[in-house]
Amino acid sequence: MSRHFQDRARGQNKRARTRGVLIDSGLEIFGQKGIINSRLDDITKFAGMSNATFYNHFKDKDDLVSAVATSIALELVAAVEEQVVDIKDPAIRLVVSTNTVMRTALQHERWSYVLATAFFLVPEGLIDVGGYLKNNVDRGMAQGVFNTASDEFQLNQLASVFISGLRGLKKDNLSIIDRTSENLLRLLGVTPAKASTILDEAKAFYH
Amino acid sequence: MSRHFQDRARGQNKRARTRGVLIDSGLEIFGQKGIINSRLDDITKFAGMSNATFYNHFKDKDDLVSAVATSIALELVAAVEEQVVDIKDPAIRLVVSTNTVMRTALQHERWSYVLATAFFLVPEGLIDVGGYLKNNVDRGMAQGVFNTASDEFQLNQLASVFISGLRGLKKDNLSIIDRTSENLLRLLGVTPAKASTILDEAKAFYH
Amino acid sequence: MSRHFQDRARGQNKRARTRGVLIDSGLEIFGQKGIINSRLDDITKFAGMSNATFYNHFKDKDDLVSAVATSIALELVAAVEEQVVDIKDPAIRLVVSTNTVMRTALQHERWSYVLATAFFLVPEGLIDVGGYLKNNVDRGMAQGVFNTASDEFQLNQLASVFISGLRGLKKDNLSIIDRTSENLLRLLGVTPAKASTILDEAKAFYH
Amino acid sequence: MSRHFQDRARGQNKRARTRGVLIDSGLEIFGQKGIINSRLDDITKFAGMSNATFYNHFKDKDDLVSAVATSIALELVAAVEEQVVDIKDPAIRLVVSTNTVMRTALQHERWSYVLATAFFLVPEGLIDVGGYLKNNVDRGMAQGVFNTASDEFQLNQLASVFISGLRGLKKDNLSIIDRTSENLLRLLGVTPAKASTILDEAKAFYH
DNA sequence: GATGAATGAGTATTCATTCAT
DNA sequence: AATGAATGAATACTCATTCAT
Numbered sequence: 014m015s016r017h018f019q020d021r022a023r024g025q026n027k028r029a030r031t032r033g034v035l036i037d038s039g040l041e042i043f044g045q046k047g048i049i050n051s052r053l054d055d056i057t058k059f060a061g062m063s064n065a066t067f068y069n070h071f072k073d074k075d076d077l078v079s080a081v082a083t084s085i086a087l088e089l090v091a092a093v094e095e096q097v098v099d100i101k102d103p104a105i106r107l108v109v110s111t112n113t114v115m116r117t118a119l120q121h122e123r124w125s126y127v128l129a130t131a132f133f134l135v136p137e138g139l140i141d142v143g144g145y146l147k148n149n150v151d152r153g154m155a156q157g158v159f160n161t162a163s164d165e166f167q168l169n170q171l172a173s174v175f176i177s178g179l180r181g182l183k184k185d186n187l188s189i190i191d192r193t194s195e196n197l198l199r200l201l202g203v204t205p206a207k208a209s210t211i212l213d214e215a216k217a218f219y220h
Numbered sequence: 221m222s223r224h225f226q227d228r229a230r231g232q233n234k235r236a237r238t239r240g241v242l243i244d245s246g247l248e249i250f251g252q253k254g255i256i257n258s259r260l261d262d263i264t265k266f267a268g269m270s271n272a273t274f275y276n277h278f279k280d281k282d283d284l285v286s287a288v289a290t291s292i293a294l295e296l297v298a299a300v301e302e303q304v305v306d307i308k309d310p311a312i313r314l315v316v317s318t319n320t321v322m323r324t325a326l327q328h329e330r331w332s333y334v335l336a337t338a339f340f341l342v343p344e345g346l347i348d349v350g351g352y353l354k355n356n357v358d359r360g361m362a363q364g365v366f367n368t369a370s371d372e373f374q375l376n377q378l379a380s381v382f383i384s385g386l387r388g389l390k391k392d393n394l395s396i397i398d399r400t401s402e403n404l405l406r407l408l409g410v411t412p413a414k415a416s417t418i419l420d421e422a423k424a425f426y427h
Numbered sequence: 428m429s430r431h432f433q434d435r436a437r438g439q440n441k442r443a444r445t446r447g448v449l450i451d452s453g454l455e456i457f458g459q460k461g462i463i464n465s466r467l468d469d470i471t472k473f474a475g476m477s478n479a480t481f482y483n484h485f486k487d488k489d490d491l492v493s494a495v496a497t498s499i500a501l502e503l504v505a506a507v508e509e510q511v512v513d514i515k516d517p518a519i520r521l522v523v524s525t526n527t528v529m530r531t532a533l534q535h536e537r538w539s540y541v542l543a544t545a546f547f548l549v550p551e552g553l554i555d556v557g558g559y560l561k562n563n564v565d566r567g568m569a570q571g572v573f574n575t576a577s578d579e580f581q582l583n584q585l586a587s588v589f590i591s592g593l594r595g596l597k598k599d600n601l602s603i604i605d606r607t608s609e610n611l612l613r614l615l616g617v618t619p620a621k622a623s624t625i626l627d628e629a630k631a632f633y634h
Numbered sequence: 635m636s637r638h639f640q641d642r643a644r645g646q647n648k649r650a651r652t653r654g655v656l657i658d659s660g661l662e663i664f665g666q667k668g669i670i671n672s673r674l675d676d677i678t679k680f681a682g683m684s685n686a687t688f689y690n691h692f693k694d695k696d697d698l699v700s701a702v703a704t705s706i707a708l709e710l711v712a713a714v715e716e717q718v719v720d721i722k723d724p725a726i727r728l729v730v731s732t733n734t735v736m737r738t739a740l741q742h743e744r745w746s747y748v749l750a751t752a753f754f755l756v757p758e759g760l761i762d763v764g765g766y767l768k769n770n771v772d773r774g775m776a777q778g779v780f781n782t783a784s785d786e787f788q789l790n791q792l793a794s795v796f797i798s799g800l801r802g803l804k805k806d807n808l809s810i811i812d813r814t815s816e817n818l819l820r821l822l823g824v825t826p827a828k829a830s831t832i833l834d835e836a837k838a839f840y841h
Numbered sequence: 842g843a844t845g846a847a848t849g850a851g852t853a854t855t856c857a858t859t860c861a862t
Numbered sequence: 863a864a865t866g867a868a869t870g871a872a873t874a875c876t877c878a879t880t881c882a883t
Contacts, residue, residue: 028842031842031843052876052877052878053877053878053879054877062843062844063843063844063845064844064845064878064879065843065844065879065881066842066843067879068878068880069843073879074878133340160412162399166388166396166399167399167403169384169387169388170381170384170385170399172384173380173381173383173384174377174380174381174407177377180376181373189373192369192373192374196374196407199406200403202406202412204411204412205367205409234867235866235867238867259851259853260852260854261852261853269868269869271854271869271870272854272855272856272868272869272870273867273868273869274854275854275855276866276868276869280853280854281853441863442863445863445864463670466855466856466857467856467857467858468857476864476865477864477865477866478857478858478866479858479859479860479864479867480863480864482857483863487857488856488857547754574826580810581813581817583798583801583802584795584798584814586798587795587797587798588791588794588821590794591790591791591794592791594790595790603787606783610788610821613821614795614817614820616820618825618826619823619825647845648845648846649845649846652846652847673873673874674873674874674875675874683847683848684847684848684849685849685874685875686847686848686876686877687846687847687848688875689874689875689876690845690847690848694874695874
């Protein structure tokens with residue numbers, strides 16, 4: 014089991030630390046049993062604390078689901094931002110972003126699954142990510158690199174492909190990452206030939 | 221409320237007719253409250269029959285979910301097959317198929333939503349459709365029309381786009397249909413320009 | 428599975444034959460699952476007939492339980508009467524009766540178990556047997572062979588020992604039969620030494 | 635209604651006290667309606683607590699049945715041990731034990747009935763008592779007081795007689811106690827004459 | 842801040858029994 | 863006499879949530 018989020022809270026006050034434990038526990042149990050089939054009892058027992066303590070930290074179960082998904086998403090966004098800060102080309106940015114998210118998710122068991130499921134159950138929870146995506150798409154359009162609409166429908170199509178890629182992600186099949194990026198580029202109106210080139214170029218931006 | 225499936229059972233024995241009523245009712249309630257939040261009581265009350273009768277026809281709630289999704293899928297497949305029987309070109313077939321499915325779904329309130337949700341909850345239930353899809357993709361590859369892998373991963377990517385399109389479908393925004401087809405073609409390796417042409421050509425095959 | 432009671436009805440009208448099938452089926456299922464855990468559905472499915480047909484023959488489930496127990500009891504009584512008709516000595520009668528009942532029960536899988544369980548659940552159903560027993564005890568008292576009360580309490584004590592013996596009965600351990608008889612004789616006030624002798628004498632009256 | 639077991643838990647923590655209330659309530663309702671016909675709702679309503687609370691203390695209904703039977707059995711065993719601690723003669727011990735158990739049971743409405751019924755439904759629950767019995771029988775054999783086997787079959791015969799006696803027990807007919815003891819002695823191979831003597835001798839050991 | 846204990850409100854499922862044909 | 867189909871009534875068990883300490 015990962016102690017990622019309680020580690021993140023190390024040095025903070027007790028409240029934050031307990032919260033971290035609960036998020037780690039939720040993540041673990043959601044991953045084991047599926048979000049819908051996870052019971053609060055399972056989570057607090059796993060966390061080693063009373064059922065009632067949970068309610069000192071979260072409004073209800075859904076609140077925990079959001080917190081878990083958000084926590085993961087924030088980490089991923091941070092990781093992405095660090096990687097793409099110097100990249101101007103929107104297509105390269107997209108590829109590097111996908112790469113960063115997926116590789117980071119891979120380092121943490123459960124992340125992909127929980128994120129993908131949460132996206133289905135509480136799509137609103139991840140709107141911020143949508144903003145980031147739209148931004149990047151619009152920039153690509155402005156630069157003539159992309160050829161697509163950037164309305165809600167198309168963003169949903171893109172998100173679906175990304176999430177579906179995340180679901181299919183496995184440690185022993187990293188090619189999924191590039192294939193997802195390639196599909197995203199195609200959706201964005203890049204020709205197959207050009208998309209292939211971009212994938213190669215992007216390699217320069219990560220090891 | 222639609223009586224589609226009880227109408228389909230007209231002339232058959234009482235057992236089949238009652239089953240039809242239950243499927244219609246499940247569809248209706250699933251559509252109203254969401255599959256997860258639908259209670260058997262709601263469904264049987266809506267169906268105008270005893271709670272116990274349900275269990276003469278279905279093993280449990282999941283069994284009904286599958287039956288509903290399968291019933292819809294079978295209707296759609298039948299409608300598609302009728303439309304594409306004479307079409308050789310896989311790209312055109314794909315566009316016409318998408319068109320047929322979505323227009324048929326639109327004629328029946330709830331179909332898109334229930335199908336899309338069921339696809340998430342019980343993906344195995346819709347495997348047959350996957351076979352049909354793969355078949356078409358392979359044919360397109362053989363003819364040099366498509367340029368893509370046709371393994372499970374890619375089929376899932378395609379399905380995600382299709383389902384996401386289905387979810388976004390609205391009676392007052394039929395452009396969604398073509399846009400979904402266009403995205404599918406792009407994923408299949410058709411260039412944006414060519415995809416646009418194909419969409420136009422396909423118009424000849426449906427009114 | 429035994430067809431004993433439908434065989435008994437051979438040659439009689441259809442009503443009697445169907446009834447026989449239901450009794451055999453009840454016996455079988457009661458034996459398999461225990462009387463309390465047997466469902467009507469199990470029984471009628473096993474009998475190969477509709478659930479509703481059952482109610483053409485029996486008032487309710489308890490009625491079947493009684494019918495099964497009574498049917499068995501009647502067979503046993505008949506077998507016993509045939510064996511003891513010429514035996515005057517009440518002690519010998521008792522031993523031969525026990526022997527006959529238990530050996531007959533052994534020939535029919537399920538009989539011992541169902542009889543013993545039914546005795547617990549519907550003790551009233553087997554009152555007749557009680558009458559027979561009391562009669563024999565009183566005769567033994569009159570002849571000075573037994574030394575005991577013959578009121579309801581004592582008859583219950585005797586019945587408990589008999590039923591407990593029936594429960595412990597196994598094909599591969601026939602000694603249970605004599606040991607039960609011996610205990611019954613002891614309860615009836617026969618000294619252990621005398622009881623032992625009686626058991627030997629009784630051997631002359633059955634093969 | 636008796637508060638015996640909640641009184642036993644007086645001074646312990648709340649958990650133990652609530653458990654005591656539930657055992658008392660189970661005992662009461664089992665006694666009123668029979669174990670099989672008792673519903674959890676009846677029991678928790680009688681206990682004045684929520685249905686759900688029950689499940690904080692017991693796994694399911696059977697668990698309560700066992701707990702009730704075991705609680706009674708433990709009390710009886712304790713009472714017996716106190717009475718017989720100084721008695722060496724196994725025959726006297728047996729009589730005094732029977733006497734103690736039955737008189738104690740009589741002081742608590744429902745005890746006899748529930749114990750007897752539970753013995754039929756969950757015989758395994760009372761195995762310990764069996765151990766105590768076997769022990770005493772073996773000792774009697776060694777001292778030449780008893781003349782019987784002490785295998786499982788015979789212990790079951792003895793238990794049946796005891797339980798049957800318990801079932802027949804009434805406040806206004808205490809003779810049942812001695813008659814049960816007498817039957818047990820007879821089963822154990824004591825001659826009727828000697829058994830009668832022992833019963834008299836035993837009177838010295840209880841008031 | 843943490844928790845032991847309690848609970849309201851739900852909810853799927855079972856099964857004996859009935860009735861129209 | 864037999865049955866396909868339907869159902870009333872029950873009931874055990876679950877789980878998120880609350881509250882006194």
